[in-house]
Structure formats: structure tokens, C-alpha cells
Amino acid sequence: MTAVEAVGVQVPTWRGGFGRLWTAAVLSKFGDSLRTAALPLLAASLTDDPLLITLVSACGYLPWLLFGLLGGAVADRVDQRRAMWAVDVVRGILMAAFAVAVALGHASIALLIALAFVLTTLQTLFDNAATALLPSLVPESALGSANARLMTGQQIAGGFVAAPLVPVLLAGGVALPYGVDAATYVVGAFLIASLRIPAPERAPRPAGATLRGDIAAGVRVLWRDRPLRALCWATTLSNIGMGALIATLVMHVKWWLDAGDGGYAAALTAFSAGSVAGGFVAGRIAARLGRLRSVLVAGVVQLVCLLAMGLVRALWAALACLALFGVMSIVWxxxxxxxxxxxxxxxxxxxxxxxxxxxxxAGAPLGALLGGAVATAWGFNAPVLLAAGVFVLAVGVLVPVRGQSAEARAASEG
Structure with missing residues (x-):
């Protein structure tokens, strides 16, 4: 594992496996973005029932609530590299079969819902294993830069490459986006399987150890670490705000700002551009302020952006706020x-x-429901102001722990 110094920030080299992990993650995000953009169009062509269409999206959240803890416990028991490439192989097979079903005209809403549920269930294992694997590929001093590079690459692949390609691929056939998604899983599996890292060394498991006990142990460690506990609550609160913002952004731009479809597209682009820019500055901000203070500053800036969006009725102000909001989202x-x-x-x-x-x-779907309710009751700018209020709470949770070191573990603090 190697890293190099760049303007005071440790950055990982592409050798040692990080380059292959980065490529696999970016390819996977590209394929997932193709599928995410194409599935609602396919769902709308199969039914005009709004509930059934939204169920397809809802299944992207539900498995995390049902199986997320189990996926983490399994990730700690197995070789993470093998788990990741095996999951990608299964997802590739599922997507290839789905592409064939769509091409043959056998797609149905039930099939779409089942596919979304199964893919996200598998993702709970893959994502937790990926988080645990990264420290094996880069030194601790370069973890921040490695995470920034991963998120930036994924944002570019998903927001700027995949989205414009969807209409092009659909012109070649309704099943083509799903076939490409299947191919990205297969390539990703090959790249991850090619990583040459030793299997993790683990102490022998005590007799009678269960997955339930493993899950409980992980929850206890998280709860006893005061900075991580505060950060977890703050992130949950911020996700409630984000859920309200994302679910109602189209109404805010098209109806409150009266900016039409073009304004909505510009708003999405502004946020994506800001997110990419955030990947280039996140490491430097953290090096200057520290991890916790970086999150705190990001939350304060996002709070100001949300207030401005909810009070200033101008598209240019919304675009500027969304761009800066995107920067701070990646920093966070x-x-x-x-x-x-x-x-x-x-x-x-x-x-x-x-x-x-x-x-x-769990915060995102709750925020989406709250956003829809306040938009109905108080107007189309109300969800943004609701999100600002939630961010006030998130920032308040972080203030008491802002000065605690990121490097020193807080096992003794619990």
C-alpha cells in the first residue's frame, strides 16, 4: 500500500489495487445510473398507477432497513474481496436475464419491483464489504483522498456520462441500458477478483457466536463512540432534509420558480457539477479543519443554501445554492x-x-413523505425551508463533538 504527498494531502497511488477498485466502483455506478434512469420510463410504459411506479423506487430503500445490519455482519465474517466479486457476478446474471425478459416483451411491474428489491438486498453486502475493504488497499493517511476520488469518479460517471446516454441507448432498444448494466457488473467482478491482497486475519470466533450477537456488538461500538454516534445522528437528520429536497425539487423549480423543464434540468446539473467540484476540495478542507469540523462547516453552508433557496425566488439563486450545496455534500x-x-x-x-x-x-424516505406533506399544506418552497430546519438540528448535534480528534479512537469515552 502506497501513498504520495500532494499539497499537504496524502493521496493513494493507482497501484496496489486501488486503481482496480476505483474502476470497478465507477463502472458499477455508471451501470446503476443507466438502470435507475431507464426503470421509471419502463415502469410508466407498463402502468399508469402512481403507487406502483413509486414502489419501484421505494424498493431501493426497503432492503437497507430490513437487511442492512445483516449485510454488515456477513461482511465482517467473510473475505470482503470474494464477497464483492461474487455479488457482482450474481447481479450481472440477474441484469442479463432481466434485459432478455425486457427484449422479449415479458417485463411487468411485479418483475421490476422484485428486481429492485433483490439488487438492493445484494447491495447491502457489497457496500459494507467495500467500506471494510478500502483500508486494506490504501494507508490510513490516504483514506480521505481515496474516498474523495471514489465519490468524484462515481458522480462523474453517474451524473454526467450515464444520464445523457440513456436516450441514445433506448434508441437502440428498450433492453439495451439493462444489458450494459449487466456488462458493468461482470467487468467489475473481474477487476475485484484480480485484487491481490491477503485474506483478512480474524481471531477465532467464540463458541456459540451468532450473527445477531455480531450485529449487537457492532451497534454497541457505534453507540459508545461519541463522535461516531453524533455523526450518525447528524447524517440521519441531514438525510431527512435531503429526502424532502430531492422529492420536491421538481415542484420547487417548475412551479415555485416557474422555470419549467429547462430550469429543472439546470438545477440537477448544478448540483452534479458542485458534487464533482467537492471531490477535488474535500481532502484539503479536511486536512485544514479536521474531519468533524469539515462536516460541521459543510452542514452550516448547506443550511444557508437551503434558506436562500426557500426565500429568494430566482432561478440563478437556486442554481448557485445547489452548486454550493453539492460541493458541501461531498465534503460531508x-x-x-x-x-x-x-x-x-x-x-x-x-x-x-x-x-x-x-x-x-431511513431518513431519506421519511424526508420525502414530510416534504410532500408540507408542500401540500404550505406551498412549494416549504419543503426547502423544512430541510433547512432539519439541518439546524443536524448541526446542533455536531457542535458538542466538533473538537474531538479523528485519529484517536474513543473506546474509552463510552
Missing amino acids: NVSQRTLMQERSPREMLGRISAAYRTLAV
Whole structure:
């Protein structure tokens, strides 16, 4: 594992396996973005029932709530590299079969819902294993930069490459986006399987150890680590705000700002561009401020952006705010993931990551429901102001722990 110094920030080299992991992650995000963009169009062509269409998207959240903790416990028991490439092989086979079904005209809403549920269930194992695997590929000093590079590459692949390609691929056949997605899984599996790293060393498991006990141990470690606990609650709260923002952004731009479809497309582009820019500055901000202070600053800036969006009725202001909001989203995500990897015992990282993500993921659908309710009751700018209020709570949770070191584990603090 090697890293190089760049303007005071340790960055990983592409050798030693990180380059292959990065390529696999970016390819997977590219394929997933193709599928995510194409599935609603396919669902809308199969039914005009809004509930059934939204169920396809809802299944992207439900498995995390049902199986996220289990996926983390399994990730800590197995060889993460093998688990990841095996999951990608299964997902590739499923997507290839689905592409054939679509091409033959056998697609149905039930099939779409089942596919979304199964793929996300498999993702709970893959994502937790990936989080636990990264520290084996890069030194701890380069974890922040490695996470930033991963997120930036995924944002570019998903937001700027995949989305414009969907209409092109659909012109070649309704099943083509799903076939490409299947191919990305297969290539990703090959890249991950080619990593040459030793299997993780683990102490012998005590007699009678169960997955339930493993899950409980991971939750206890997360709860006892005061900075991680605060960060988990803050991220959950921020996800409630994000859920309200994302679910109602189209209404905010098209109806409150009266900016039409073009304005909505510009808003999405502004956020994506800001997210990419955030990947280039996240490491430097964390090096200057520290992980926790970086998240705190990101939350304050996002809070100001949301207030401006909800009070200033102008498209240019919304675009500027969304771009800056996107920058700070990546700063937040890079810092919180790196902090979790730095503070967690290596042998429990999958479980701690799972407990963290399961709680955080639950915030998004709750926020979406709240956003729709307040938009109906108080107007189309109300969800943005609701999100701002939630971010006030998220920032408040972080203030008491802002000065605690990211490098020193807090096992003794519990």
C-alpha cells in the first residue's frame, strides 16, 4: 500500500489495487445510473398507477432497513474481496436475464419491483464489504483522498456520462441500458477478483457466536463512540432534509420558480457539477479543519443554501445554492466515511458501517413523505425551508463533538 504527498494531502497511488477498485466502483455506478434512469420510463410504459411506479423506487430503500445490519455482519465474517466479486457476478446474471425478459416483451411491474428489491438486498453486502475493504488497499493517511476520488469518479460517471446516454441507448432498444448494466457488473467482478491482497486475519470466533450477537456488538461500538454516534445522528437528520429536497425539487423549480423543464434540468446539473467540484476540495478542507469540523462547516453552508433557496425566488439563486450545496455534500460524505473507517476497529468495520447506514438511509424516505406533506399544506418552497430546519438540528448535534480528534479512537469515552 502506497501513498504520495500532494499539497499537504496524502493521496493513494493507482497501484496496489486501488486503481482496480476505483474502476470497478465507477463502472458499477455508471451501470446503476443507466438502470435507475431507464426503470421509471419502463415502469410508466407498463402502468399508469402512481403507487406502483413509486414502489419501484421505494424498493431501493426497503432492503437497507430490513437487511442492512445483516449485510454488515456477513461482511465482517467473510473475505470482503470474494464477497464483492461474487455479488457482482450474481447481479450481472440477474441484469442479463432481466434485459432478455425486457427484449422479449415479458417485463411487468411485479418483475421490476422484485428486481429492485433483490439488487438492493445484494447491495447491502457489497457496500459494507467495500467500506471494510478500502483500508486494506490504501494507508490510513490516504483514506480521505481515496474516498474523495471514489465519490468524484462515481458522480462523474453517474451524473454526467450515464444520464445523457440513456436516450441514445433506448434508441437502440428498450433492453439495451439493462444489458450494459449487466456488462458493468461482470467487468467489475473481474477487476475485484484480480485484487491481490491477503485474506483478512480474524481471531477465532467464540463458541456459540451468532450473527445477531455480531450485529449487537457492532451497534454497541457505534453507540459508545461519541463522535461516531453524533455523526450518525447528524447524517440521519441531514438525510431527512435531503429526502424532502430531492422529492420536491421538481415542484420547487417548475412551479415555485416557474422555470419549467429547462430550469429543472439546470438545477440537477448544478448540483452534479458542485458534487464533482467537492471531490477535488474535500481532502484539503479536511486536512485544514479536521474531519468533524469539515462536516460541521459543510452542514452550516448547506443550511444557508437551503434558506436562500426557500426565500429568494430566482432561478440563478437556486442554481448557485445547489452548486454550493453539492460541493458541501461531498465534503460531508467523504469526511464522515473516512472518520468511520479511521475510528472503527478493522474487524468490526462492516457491522459499524451497516448500523450507521441503516439508520441514515431511513431518513431519506421519511424526508420525502414530510416534504410532500408540507408542500401540500404550505406551498412549494416549504419543503426547502423544512430541510433547512432539519439541518439546524443536524448541526446542533455536531457542535458538542466538533473538537474531538479523528485519529484517536474513543473506546474509552463510552
